[in-house]
Amino acid sequence: MKAISVQDLGRIRTIAQVVARYGFGHVLGSVDGLDLDAADAADAGAPLARRLRYLLMELGPTFVKLGQVLSLRPDILPGPVLAEFQRLQHEVDPMPLADVHLVLREALGRDPAEVFARIEAEPLGAASIAQVHAAVLHDGRSVAVKVQRRGIEPIIRSDLHILYTLAGLVEGRVTLPGLHTPSAIIAEFDSAIHRELDFLQEAEAMQRMARALATTDLRIPGVHRDLCARQVLVMELIPGAPLSTVIDGLDLPVRRRLAHQLMEATYQQVFEHGFFHGDPHPGNLLVTPEGGLAMLDFGVTGLLTGSMQDLILQTFTAMVFRDADTLALTIYRAGATRDRIDLREFRAALERKMVEYHGASLDDLANRDTLVEVVEMATHFKIDLPAEFAVLSRALALIEGNIRRLLPDVDIVAEVKPYAERLVRRRFSTERMTRDALSLVMRLQGQLGDIPTQLSQTLLDLDAGRLTLVTRDPDAPLMREELRIAAIRVALAITVGAGGIGAILWLPHDPTANRLRDLIGWSLLLLSATSLVWLLLHLYLPTALQPAAWRRVVWRTWTFFRRSP
Numbered sequence: 001m002k003a004i005s006v007q008d009l010g011r012i013r014t015i016a017q018v019v020a021r022y023g024f025g026h027v028l029g030s031v032d033g034l035d036l037d038a039a040d041a042a043d044a045g046a047p048l049a050r051r052l053r054y055l056l057m058e059l060g061p062t063f064v065k066l067g068q069v070l071s072l073r074p075d076i077l078p079g080p081v082l083a084e085f086q087r088l089q090h091e092v093d094p095m096p097l098a099d100v101h102l103v104l105r106e107a108l109g110r111d112p113a114e115v116f117a118r119i120e121a122e123p124l125g126a127a128s129i130a131q132v133h134a135a136v137l138h139d140g141r142s143v144a145v146k147v148q149r150r151g152i153e154p155i156i157r158s159d160l161h162i163l164y165t166l167a168g169l170v171e172g173r174v175t176l177p178g179l180h181t182p183s184a185i186i187a188e189f190d191s192a193i194h195r196e197l198d199f200l201q202e203a204e205a206m207q208r209m210a211r212a213l214a215t216t217d218l219r220i221p222g223v224h225r226d227l228c229a230r231q232v233l234v235m236e237l238i239p240g241a242p243l244s245t246v247i248d249g250l251d252l253p254v255r256r257r258l259a260h261q262l263m264e265a266t267y268q269q270v271f272e273h274g275f276f277h278g279d280p281h282p283g284n285l286l287v288t289p290e291g292g293l294a295m296l297d298f299g300v301t302g303l304l305t306g307s308m309q310d311l312i313l314q315t316f317t318a319m320v321f322r323d324a325d326t327l328a329l330t331i332y333r334a335g336a337t338r339d340r341i342d343l344r345e346f347r348a349a350l351e352r353k354m355v356e357y358h359g360a361s362l363d364d365l366a367n368r369d370t371l372v373e374v375v376e377m378a379t380h381f382k383i384d385l386p387a388e389f390a391v392l393s394r395a396l397a398l399i400e401g402n403i404r405r406l407l408p409d410v411d412i413v414a415e416v417k418p419y420a421e422r423l424v425r426r427r428f429s430t431e432r433m434t435r436d437a438l439s440l441v442m443r444l445q446g447q448l449g450d451i452p453t454q455l456s457q458t459l460l461d462l463d464a465g466r467l468t469l470v471t472r473d474p475d476a477p478l479m480r481e482e483l484r485i486a487a488i489r490v491a492l493a494i495t496v497g498a499g500g501i502g503a504i505l506w507l508p509h510d511p512t513a514n515r516l517r518d519l520i521g522w523s524l525l526l527l528s529a530t531s532l533v534w535l536l537l538h539l540y541l542p543t544a545l546q547p548a549a550w551r552r553v554v555w556r557t558w559t560f561f562r563r564s565p
Contacts, residue, residue, distance in 0.1 A: 499528025
């Protein structure tokens with residue numbers, strides 16, 4: 001990521017002041033030149049999660065999108081913040097129709113009138129990155145046209161520069177769950193936002209999902225691929241209304257049908273195809289006039305490897321059988337850790353959690369935020385699970401919420417039971433057990449076959465004296481740093497003493513002495529005095545010698561002259 005430009009510095013100051021106004025000025029409090037005490041705290045009595053949401057809304061579309069992306073990550077944010085970020089506004093003021101035509105002309109390389117017989121002036125929806133218009137092709141087919149906001153990419157690019165800079169400023173001052181750092185989170189957001197800005201990737205995701213769910217009743221809009229571009233997505237216009245707006249008026253048979261369509265589609269996405277919709281909130285689910293369900297907005301999708309699918313299955317089955325050992329090892333192997341973790345303590349924590357599920361069946365667990373709880377517990381122990389697993393856990397929680405809203409007074413266990421039974425049959429089927437056994441035998445065969453060769457090589461290395469044992473001390477870097485500092489101080493002290501003695505010897509006592517002795521003597525005296533000052537700074541003000549301190553001095557100087565009339 002390239003460095004921030006000078007033009008962004010004013011924006012950084014504005015962001016810092018807004019951050020301070022919502023009560024988070026302490027995060028940037030030690031950064032010079034940001035005037036964090038210039039604004040009074042807004043909504044000081046509001047909960048932290050709500051203030052964070054207001055903060056992102058005030059900072060603009062890029063920050064709102066950051067909040068929306070983070071709302072899918074229970075491994076990064078706690079539950080209350082996730083719930084608030086889920087409420088971030090999607091609707092914003094639409095861009096004018098004239099700008100829509102300009103984007104279409106630039107993206108498609110021809111006049112929009114050559115492609116569309118009519119484009120409705122009023123958008124179906126407008127968000128921070130794009131808006132959707134109903135349109136009609138010249139052959140009479142109705143389509144939905146998703147158009148990227150004109151000029152949004154330079155804005156996002158500038159805001160990303162700022163976010164990287166701010167992440168660097170708060171690095172080390174903000175403690176995040178697991179192995180996450182501010183810079184790593186912004187890097188993930190950078191990758192996600194650039195994928196979302198490329199509508200060709202969304203078109204590919206829609207076509208892939210349509211193929212995956214071809215055997216279900218859930219509808220995916222068809223894509224007019226020949227009319228799509230990086231800033232334009234033209235798809236089938238499916239009539240209907242968002243589930244969130246009509247759910248209360250649906251009768252029970254329709255509710256049950258929609259719930260089972262959603263369950264079947266979710267099962268196939270997760271366990272059959274390993275490709276899932278990452279944000280299935282009620283606004284992205286459309287109820288058609290025929291009483292069916294359609295899924296919209298494929299800007300966020302996730303891929304599951306076979307090992308991830310196995311992890312999900314093993315999580316549910318281990319919870320049912322209260323097998324904390326298997327679950328702890330499964331999660332540990334699936335994730336990444338920076339430091340050694342106490343597996344015994346992790347297992348004990350999982351076992352305490354399993355007490356809550358005592359007597360539960362796989363049916364019950366399929367209707368709870370089980371995966372979210374597992375992700376949160378792994379994060380607590382600094383086990384960094386794959387990002388897809390975190391996104392999936394949140395997606396399944398949204399699906400569970402949709403199903404409970406559709407069937408509030410119905411026995412959910414009975415409704416989910418067929419899918420739970422399919423999970424068990426899938427995990428313990430003869431085909432699966434045979435495949436696992438063959439895989440284990442093949443791995444053992446390869447490893448056992450390598451043992452004689454590895455043993456022979458080890459004996460040869462030992463005989464030739466090429467075998468080296470290496471031990472690592474975790475405190476060694478700290479010890480090396482202490483030795484380096486001590487060596488610097490000793491060198492400075494020797495320089496002070498040697499320079500002082502040399503100055504005494506070389507400075508002439510006779511005013512008629514030659515100039516060479518005079519020059520050498522005064523040079524040694526200057527060297528001794530300079531080394532003495534440096535030694536005192538090193539002893540009593542070591543932070544003054546750090547690069548960060550010099551950067552602050554440069555920042556203060558630049559700010560002073562910039563503000564001068």
